[in-house]
Amino acid sequence: MAAEQTAITSGLPVSGRTRVVGVFGWPVAHSLSPSMHNAAFRHLGLDFIYVAFPVAPAHLPQALRGIRALDLVGVNLTIPHKEAALPHLDTLAPEVELIGAANTVHHEDGCLVGYNTDARGFTAALQEARFTAAGARAVLVGAGGAARAALWELARGGARAITLLNRTPSRAQALAEAVARQFPGVAVEVRPLRGPGRAHALAGADLLVNATPAGMAHEPPLDLPLEALPDSCLVCDLVYTPPETPLLRAARDRGLRTCDGLGMLVHQGALSFGIWTKQPAPVPVMRRALLETLAGTATGLRLTASRHLGDN
Ligand code: NAP
Numbered sequence: 687m688a689a690e691q692t693a694i695t696s697g698l699p700v701s702g703r704t705r706v707v708g709v710f711g712w713p714v715a716h717s718l719s720p721s722m723h724n725a726a727f728r729h730l731g732l733d734f735i736y737v738a739f740p741v742a743p744a745h746l747p748q749a750l751r752g753i754r755a756l757d758l759v760g761v762n763l764t765i766p767h768k769e770a771a772l773p774h775l776d777t778l779a780p781e782v783e784l785i786g787a788a789n790t791v792h793h794e795d796g797c798l799v800g801y802n803t804d805a806r807g808f809t810a811a812l813q814e815a816r817f818t819a820a821g822a823r824a825v826l827v828g829a830g831g832a833a834r835a836a837l838w839e840l841a842r843g844g845a846r847a848i849t850l851l852n853r854t855p856s857r858a859q860a861l862a863e864a865v866a867r868q869f870p871g872v873a874v875e876v877r878p879l880r881g882p883g884r885a886h887a888l889a890g891a892d893l894l895v896n897a898t899p900a901g902m903a904h905e906p907p908l909d910l911p912l913e914a915l916p917d918s919c920l921v922c923d924l925v926y927t928p929p930e931t932p933l934l935r936a937a938r939d940r941g942l943r944t945c946d947g948l949g950m951l952v953h954q955g956a957l958s959f960g961i962w963t964k965q966p967a968p969v970p971v972m973r974r975a976l977l978e979t980l981a982g983t984a985t986g987l988r989l990t991a992s993r994h995l996g997d998n
Pocket of ligand 1: 804828857879898905906924949951952
């Protein structure tokens with residue numbers, strides 16, 4: 687067999703020395719990460735390849751052990767593995783201890799080290815939109831994994847006050863209490879998504895973040911009174927399919943600044959890339975690859991029954 691062959695999906699030459707990274711998810715077939723990372727490897731001429739591994743929940747411990755056995759450089763973890771993986775990792779970065787979830791594993795000298803680049807990716811996306819959390823008042827919609835990463839980042843960044851709006855307030859309450867214990871200087875309160883108090887919270891917000899799937903293709907949008915927001919408020923949606931969600935369109939129509947979910951997606955990927963390769967990631971190349979893949983798969987996405995795409 688020839689020493690080198692072409693990988694059809696990435697266009698990268700694959701040799702006996704090619705280093706392998708990837709993503710463990712279930713399902714994972716619609717992941718955008720392979721196109722984003724392989725574009726970056728190709729751009730920098732790195733002998734790496736990124737592969738999507740469909741790992742059923744029952745197989746996660748074996749799959750993680752397989753990182754060592756197969757000498758993979760590392761993997762991303764996506765739904766439903768971000769929390770379940772923790773007991774199987776050797777070392778957890780401080781942000782993983784805080785957030786209770788990891789999305790990146792690095793295989794370092796036989797040890798599996800867990801990182802959470804979702805969190806820092808969120809901050810990087812806000813920074814790109816020229817927003818700093820220090821002293822800010824934020825309204826965060828949702829109480830799932832994405833909301834948790836965003837909440838810890840806002841608190842860590844010195845936000846003054848954070849209001850959590852959630853469909854199930856009790857779920858948000860536990861999260862709010864954990865953050866308030868860790869960051870006593872941050873005022874965290876919980877309000878029902880549809881109920882009293884939300885307009886008041888919106889009226890004082892410097893930042894509004896949607897961390898729910900509402901507004902994804904075929905999901906009804908969030909029903910929020912955007913007219914209550916101050917003109918200076920930044921509206922951020924973590925949903926990235928479509929890149930301009932109904933929330934962002936309504937915010938733009940209202941004259942507000944917006945920040946789309948591709949920002950967090952590309953920055954979490956760029957941070958994982960840096961951990962694995964020790965090189966700065968080519969962020970514009972990765973963003974372009976994401977946009978091209980999204981444009982090319984728009985039809986497929988419409989057919990997707992899952993609410994999650996296998997990334998994040
Ligand atoms: P999750 O853990 O399943 O949490 C979902 C949250 O959304 C829960 O708080 C849930 O409320 C709420 N929710 C679900 N459907 C809703 C609806 N129709 N209306 C109002 N609230 C609703 O999900 P996740 O992992 O946090 O992900 C949330 C979204 O963020 C997904 O769209 C995901 O793709 C996106 N995301 C993007 C990035 C990125 O890089 N851009 C990263 C991570 C996640 P209850 O508590 O009441 O169930």
